[in-house]
Amino acid sequence: MIKLLTRTFFKGLVVVLPFFAAVYVFLWIVRDGEAVVRALLVKVIPKEYYLPGLGLGLVIVGIFCVGLLMYPWVTRKLLDSFDSLLRRIPLFGAIYSPVRDLMDVLDGDVERKLDQVVLIKIPHTNMETLGFVTRDDLSDLPDGFSKEDHVVVYVQWSYQMGGYCFVVPREAVQPVNMTVQQGMRWALTAGISAPKNAGQPAEPKPRGT
Secondary structure (H helix, E strand, O other): OHHHHHHHHHHHHHHHHHHHHHHHHHHHHHHHHHHHHHHHHOOOOOHHHOOOOHHHHHHHHHHHHHHHHOOOHHHHHHHHHHHHHHHHOOOHHHHHHHHHHHHHHOOOOHHHHHOEEEEEEOOOOOOEEEEEEEEOOOOOOOEOEOOOOEEEEEEEOOOOOOEEEEEEEHHHEEEOOOOHHHHHHHHHOOOOOOOOOOOOOOOOOOOOO
16 A cells, blocks of 8 residues: 555656745746846836846847847858857856857757667677767768768767767667657657657658768
8 A cells, every 4th residue: 555655646746846846947037037137127228117027038039039130141150259259268168159059959950960860880899779860971071080871970978958069970870760859768768758659650751861
């Protein structure tokens, strides 16, 4: 009976805890973000003109305006140059670069950037690991890279931010019939989160698209 009650409690905890954790983090971001912007705005405008939520609203509008600036070609070039400058700043660039690269992956275009979910064999073992093809053409890379019929595969660490980047022969990868989101969820949860279409035959994506 105690085991049944404990198991039932943890089943409920698995459902409830992520929800309240997400709500807590969301409220924390809203509250602290509003406080920071309010402290800046009251130096410019009288306190009596400040309305609750005004700071958060201005932040949202500002982020939206920055997104609009990404459309014109000239603006993108200027922002790219600014990004390149930030990456070259000692110490600051070492922190900024990986965070910016991670956000680029998570900006909603992950399907195109990670391309294809594959299995690659670990040399000298009977083990395989899940990876994502990030580059199908190596012809533009510097001399010294294997360019003939090789691809770049990213392998995500489980329960961590980061992973490995491998250059492997094309014939060493086996396409897997799952979406990038399903593959990333599988990798991040160490295989606990199984995709619904597991077991179906893999259909490799056309190359060069």
